[in-house]
Amino acid sequence: MLGLEKKDFRLLLVVIGLTLFAPIILNPFPAGSEMAQFNAGYPDLMQRFVIFGIFAIGFNILFGLTGYLSFGHAAFLGVGSYSAVWMFKLLSMNVLPAIILSVIIAGLFSLLIGFISLRRSGIYFSILTLAFAQMSFALAYSVLTPITGGETGLQLALDDPRILGASQTASGNIPVPSLFGLEMRASYEMAVGAWSFTFNAGYYLAAIILVLAFYLAIRIFRSPFGMMLRAIKSNQTRMSYTGLNARPYTLAAFVISGMYAGLAGGLMASMDPLAGAERMQWTASGEVVLMTILGGAGTLIGPVLGAGMIKYFENIFSKINSQVLHEWFGFLPDGLEDFVVTLIYPFVGKGWHLTLGIVFMLVVIFLPGGLVQGGQKILATLRRKKTDDANPGATKPAE
Amino acid sequence: MDQFILQILNGLDKGSAYALIALGLTLIFGTLGVVNFAHGALFMLGAFCAVTVSKLLSLSHKVVDDTRTDFLGNPMQVDVPYLHDWFGAATGDTIIDWAVPISIIFAIPVMVCIGFIMERGLIKHFYKRPHADQILVTFGLAIVIQEVIKYYYGANPIPTPAPSAFKGSFDFGVLIGFDVNAIIYPYWRLVYFFFSLVVIGAVFAFLQFTTFGMVVRAGMADRETVGLLGIDIDKRFTVMFGIAAAVAGLAGVMYVPINPPNYHMGMDFLVLSFVVVVVGGMGSLPGAVAAGFLLGILESFASTSWAVSNLPGINQVIIYLVAIIILLTRPRGLMGRKGVMEE
Numbered sequence: 219m220l221g222l223e224k225k226d227f228r229l230l231l232v233v234i235g236l237t238l239f240a241p242i243i244l245n246p247f248p249a250g251s252e253m254a255q256f257n258a259g260y261p262d263l264m265q266r267f268v269i270f271g272i273f274a275i276g277f278n279i280l281f282g283l284t285g286y287l288s289f290g291h292a293a294f295l296g297v298g299s300y301s302a303v304w305m306f307k308l309l310s311m312n313v314l315p316a317i318i319l320s321v322i323i324a325g326l327f328s329l330l331i332g333f334i335s336l337r338r339s340g341i342y343f344s345i346l347t348l349a350f351a352q353m354s355f356a357l358a359y360s361v362l363t364p365i366t367g368g369e370t371g372l373q374l375a376l377d378d379p380r381i382l383g384a385s386q387t388a389s390g391n392i393p394v395p396s397l398f399g400l401e402m403r404a405s406y407e408m409a410v411g412a413w414s415f416t417f418n419a420g421y422y423l424a425a426i427i428l429v430l431a432f433y434l435a436i437r438i439f440r441s442p443f444g445m446m447l448r449a450i451k452s453n454q455t456r457m458s459y460t461g462l463n464a465r466p467y468t469l470a471a472f473v474i475s476g477m478y479a480g481l482a483g484g485l486m487a488s489m490d491p492l493a494g495a496e497r498m499q500w501t502a503s504g505e506v507v508l509m510t511i512l513g514g515a516g517t518l519i520g521p522v523l524g525a526g527m528i529k530y531f532e533n534i535f536s537k538i539n540s541q542v543l544h545e546w547f548g549f550l551p552d553g554l555e556d557f558v559v560t561l562i563y564p565f566v567g568k569g570w571h572l573t574l575g576i577v578f579m580l581v582v583i584f585l586p587g588g589l590v591q592g593g594q595k596i597l598a599t600l601r602r603k604k605t606d607d608a609n610p611g612a613t614k615p616a617e
Numbered sequence: 618m619d620q621f622i623l624q625i626l627n628g629l630d631k632g633s634a635y636a637l638i639a640l641g642l643t644l645i646f647g648t649l650g651v652v653n654f655a656h657g658a659l660f661m662l663g664a665f666c667a668v669t670v671s672k673l674l675s676l677s678h679k680v681v682d683d684t685r686t687d688f689l690g691n692p693m694q695v696d697v698p699y700l701h702d703w704f705g706a707a708t709g710d711t712i713i714d715w716a717v718p719i720s721i722i723f724a725i726p727v728m729v730c731i732g733f734i735m736e737r738g739l740i741k742h743f744y745k746r747p748h749a750d751q752i753l754v755t756f757g758l759a760i761v762i763q764e765v766i767k768y769y770y771g772a773n774p775i776p777t778p779a780p781s782a783f784k785g786s787f788d789f790g791v792l793i794g795f796d797v798n799a800i801i802y803p804y805w806r807l808v809y810f811f812f813s814l815v816v817i818g819a820v821f822a823f824l825q826f827t828t829f830g831m832v833v834r835a836g837m838a839d840r841e842t843v844g845l846l847g848i849d850i851d852k853r854f855t856v857m858f859g860i861a862a863a864v865a866g867l868a869g870v871m872y873v874p875i876n877p878p879n880y881h882m883g884m885d886f887l888v889l890s891f892v893v894v895v896v897g898g899m900g901s902l903p904g905a906v907a908a909g910f911l912l913g914i915l916e917s918f919a920s921t922s923w924a925v926s927n928l929p930g931i932n933q934v935i936i937y938l939v940a941i942i943i944l945l946t947r948p949r950g951l952m953g954r955k956g957v958m959e960e
Binding site for chain 2: 337507
């Protein structure tokens with residue numbers, strides 16, 4: 219179906235189902251109940267899930283397939299955001315041209331950086347991409363202020379030309395991004411009993427694009443081109459001995475993943491039309507690395523899971539404060555309650571980065587294949603398959 | 618001319634920090650073959666050693682001073698550091714004043730211990746894993762260390778002053794025959810520069826003139842053969858990791874008066890230090906030191922108003938620009954050895 223094998227098609231269907239029903243799945247607790255703070259089904263967060271999912275899928279095409287670890291991918295996301303906002307300022311508030319332009323600009327930018335960085339491999343490649351991204355970040359902050367808005371970021375204004383649209387709405391406000399009249403922030407609230415679900419236009423646009431991006435990623439993974447990329451990862455020397463030049467393939471992978479990042483950046487600007495330089499900082503690049511590794515580099519669904527998990531933790535886990543903890547453990551005797559809360563408190567709320575760091579380290583040490591590998595292992599144990607001789611000791615750290 | 622000398626001096630203190638961190642990174646890379654992304658965190662830990670020591674030294678208890686009254690008319694309570702009780706007021710104050718240099722004594726064993734624990738507990742298991750895995754796990758470790766420090770010390774920078782003897786600036790220009798006030802340079806930065814020279818010299822002397830250092834150098838050149846000669850090279854490399862951690866820690870301790878430490882200072886320095894290591898040449902100790910000072914000075918030249926007005930933004934990007942040019946023209950860096958990190 220659609221040129222996919224049965225297994226991949228099933229995976230695609232799962233992703234379609236998950237994204238389609240995300241507003242319902244992510245809101246399992248009734249509104250107003252004590253557990254409602256764990257609901258993730260509000261538009262802003264769901265948009266972030268899918269946008270960072272796209273970003274991580276793209277990063278995975280580079281890192282998961284070729285093994286080239288880029289530490290500067292956020293630069294492409296930032297460039298994508300800036301170009302989308304410029305499109306809103308100059309052309310119209312329609313998101314379609316903005317997203318297309320952000321993909322094109324990010325692609326060109328990644329072509330330039332990739333052309334230079336891919337002359338080196340291994341850690342040199344990581345440092346080169348890091349250097350380029352930090353350079354773009356520093357320039358966006360200082361010299362390029364006329365283009366990027368500097369520290370305040372690039373924002374829409376009432377006197378922007380917007381050739382194909384109106385500079386202002388009838389009521390004198392800045393118009394909002396829309397898709398042929400459908401506003402990105404338009405939402406439909408549905409109340410079912412105690413539950414309330416929000417269906418947001420912007421989220422569904424991003425979700426459709428995520429599904430397309432995911433489909434494209436499957437096709438790339440299963441194509442001869444994807445095979446080539448895997449060959450580069452496993453043994454580049456042998457590949458070049460057989461007479462194949464690896465550079466065009468790695469460059470293509472780099473540009474594709476840069477375009478994915480630009481797409482994510484364009485979508486981000488479409489949901490909220492402003493762009494800031496901090497999106498390009500190397501911590502942002504580190505974040506996408508975390509997402510991909512956490513979910514499982516080189517797997518199809520892993521990066522999306524990783525992105526979802528990190529964004530969920532960032533927004534939900536960080537809200538837990540000591541008061542909430544005290545409520546949870548209220549059933550314990552007083553002394554024990556305080557003890558447990560003191561023990562857990564550093565890991566939640568403001569300290570959620572600590573949990574993230576620890577989980578990330580554990581994943582790198584024990585599960586190099588990420589959460590997907592963990593899931594597969596659990597499934598395999600349940601099915602009582604012989605995994606021992608399939609990949610012996612793959613998860614043990616090398617002594 | 619005086620401007621020229623001033624810029625060189627300005628570059629020296631940052632250059633010293635880069636050189637010390639890059640030296641530690643290269644030691645770890647040259648001996649263990651591990652790319653340590655947590656090295657910046659070690660630098661930061663060193664800085665917080667100084668903060669801790671200075672806080673410990675100024676621990677005080679309240680004493681009622683009958684001669685003075687507070688604004689309510691009650692007898693005023695004064696904080697008296699315990700050191701005053703133990704050593705008398707004058708000596709106690711001097712010790713508190715010299716907290717930062719004193720913390721060096723405290724920082725060395727602490728940092729060596731942290732280095733040992735890191736190497737034995739974590740890095741050991743990553744010798745044979747790909748470099749990408751090493752980068753990732755140490756990156757995770759750096760996040761954890763940062764967050765622990767943030768939990769205990771908060772997110773704000775903690776100012777910790779230099780000893781009052783080194784406060785203020787001195788007129789360097791007069792010494793070498795320039796006008797008064799032509800070259801003004803803070804004392805502590807000069808101290809930092811000489812301190813880093815001493816540390817770098819000590820590390821090189823240790824490697825060059827001791828038997829232990831000779832074995833380590835032999836192990837860096839050919840680990841397998843040294844192992845075949847019946848030498849437990851792993852144990853020595855662990856010690857080198859401890860030394861590298863101590864070097865980073867010392868760089869952090871002495872940097873405290875220049876820049877109040879906060880929990881992410883390590884990461885800010887790490888990115889640049891990696892660039893320094895790559896420019897100097899992966900695995901080359903002299904290269905790391907030379908590149909550290911070179912890039913520090915270049916950065917300070919690029920920050921002059923003349924450079925910025927001619928090439929806007931150059932002060933922000935100079936280091937990365939140099940790194941890109943060096944990597945593309947001399948892939949091994951300035952003094953890189955053949956066969957290191959060349960897949």
